[in-house]
Amino acid sequence: MKIILFTIITGISISLTSCGQVDPNKNIDEGKVEENIYTSEEIGWTIEMPKGWTVIDKEKTKEINEKGIKALEETMDAEIDYSGLKILISLEKDLFNNFQSTSEPFILEYEGEWEENNAALKEIIYTTYLNQGIKTDSSATTIEKIDGLEFQKYSFTIYSPKGEVILKQLMFSRLINGMDFGVIINYNNDKxxxxxxxVFRNSKFKK
Structure with a gap:
């Protein structure tokens, strides 16, 4: 089974730090930032970054990503090849409120393969949380249109040992230009x- 990783398991390993760098382009693998606009030519995606949010340090993001992948590998009892994974724009306000986006090549071998893998990934993430002793709930997968493109969307709610909600995650994904494109929004308050x-719903995509 081919599993394409498009997100970081933040609920397993929350330890993000602000980068504090003047040039945010040093913290992305693909695309560019000009003023407060991020553009990915590969995805054909443009997003305006909100004020008060900091571009996350790329090395710290990769470090957290590796911890999440290790947890996934324990669940699957298999190695995951994430050599093609690219960090796009990732933002944070504080420990529990951040925005992450990634892309990874996905070559279709048959119709419906990407949808099958996306559904499988959702189940693996859920099982991984449980295996790590983290109580969580997941939502049904729905479709949301953003700039005319359909994205698969689902969410996770992460609880403390006492049953209190400590983190919520919204995940969006779509196959674009042969790339598995994913966005995750982590938050602990509605604001x-x-x-x-x-800002994500106001994104623009080349048609």
């Missing part, structure tokens, strides 16, 4: 959720 949702 930050709404702010990040607004």
């Amino acid at each position: 930050n959720r709404d702010e990040l949702l607004k």
